[in-house]
Amino acid sequence: MVYSDKRKTVRNHPVYKKNYGKDGRFAPFFVFRHVILRGQLILKQKIKKEFSEFCTLLKCVPSYVLALFILSVFSMNLLANKSILISVDWLALDCGIIVSWFAFFTMDILTKHFGPKAATEITVLAIAVNLFFCLLLFLGSLIPGEWGESYVEGSEEIINGALNATFGGTWYVVLGSTVAFLASAIINNLSNFGIGKLFKKNPDGLCAYVMRAYVSTAVGQFADNLIFALLVSHFFFGWTIVQCLTCAATGMLVELLCEGLFFYPGFVITRRWKKNGVGGQYLMLRRTQNESSDNGNE
Numbered sequence: 001m002v003y004s005d006k007r008k009t010v011r012n013h014p015v016y017k018k019n020y021g022k023d024g025r026f027a028p029f030f031v032f033r034h035v036i037l038r039g040q041l042i043l044k045q046k047i048k049k050e051f052s053e054f055c056t057l058l059k060c061v062p063s064y065v066l067a068l069f070i071l072s073v074f075s076m077n078l079l080a081n082k083s084i085l086i087s088v089d090w091l092a093l094d095c096g097i098i099v100s101w102f103a104f105f106t107m108d109i110l111t112k113h114f115g116p117k118a119a120t121e122i123t124v125l126a127i128a129v130n131l132f133f134c135l136l137l138f139l140g141s142l143i144p145g146e147w148g149e150s151y152v153e154g155s156e157e158i159i160n161g162a163l164n165a166t167f168g169g170t171w172y173v174v175l176g177s178t179v180a181f182l183a184s185a186i187i188n189n190l191s192n193f194g195i196g197k198l199f200k201k202n203p204d205g206l207c208a209y210v211m212r213a214y215v216s217t218a219v220g221q222f223a224d225n226l227i228f229a230l231l232v233s234h235f236f237f238g239w240t241i242v243q244c245l246t247c248a249a250t251g252m253l254v255e256l257l258c259e260g261l262f263f264y265p266g267f268v269i270t271r272r273w274k275k276n277g278v279g280g281q282y283l284m285l286r287r288t289q290n291e292s293s294d295n296g297n298e
Helices: 002-011 014-020 027-060 063-079 097-114 116-142 156-168 171-197 206-236 241-276 280-294
Strands: none
Touching (some): 063 171, 097 171, 116 171
C-alpha cells in the first residue's frame, strides 16, 4: 500500500506529467526516443574516431605504396575488359591478371605491417578512387569526338565506338570487378593475419612471411577470379562453369608464380619498415585503443 501511494505521488509530480502525460501512457515513447538518441550519439562518436584513425593511417602509409596500389587496382579493372585468346576450350583468362598480382602483393605487406583492418581500409579507398575515375572515363566516352586510333578508312565509326565502350566501361564489368576485389581483399587480409598468428616463436621471420603471402594470395586470388568470372564472364561473355573454375585456378597459379618472384622484396620492405618505425603513430594509436577496449573503457 505504501508502494502504491509512492507511485501515485510520483505520477502526480509536475515533471512526470510534463514528460510522460498525466497517466504515463507516453513513457515507453520517451524511453525509446532516449535509446535512439543515445545510439545516434554513440554512432557519431564511433564514426568520428574511425575517421580520425583513417586519416592517421593515410599519413603513415608511404605515399609511393598508396599511389602504386591505387594505380594497380585501376589498371587491373580496365584490363579485365580484354580476354586472352587461348586455343583450349576449357581455359579462359583476362588481361587483368598481369596487374592483379601487384595489388595482392601490396595488401600482403600492408597487412603484415599495419594489420588487416588498415589493409582493408586502404583497399576500400583504392576501390573508391577507381570508381571515381571510371565515372570520369564514362563521361569522357560520351563527349562527341574521334579517337586517334579510329582513323582507319571505312572503319572509323566502328573503331571509335569500340574505344568508347572500352574506356567508358560497362556497368556489369565495373560492378563485378568491384564486388570480386572487395570480397577477395577481405579474404586475403584476414587469412594473411590469421596465418601469421600461428607462428608464435618467430612471427617476423621469412618462413612466416612466405606462408602468410602464399596461402592468403592463393585463397584471395581464387576468390577474386571466381567471383568475377561467375558474375561477369559467365552471364555476359558466355563462359561455362568449367571455364570459370579453370580461370580462377589458373589465375591463382599465375599469381603464386609472381608471388614466388617478388615475395622476398616484400619481406625486405616489411623488415625495413619495422626497423625504421614506419607508421609508428598509427600503430601506437591502434595499440592504445586495443588496450582501452580490453580494459572495458569503450
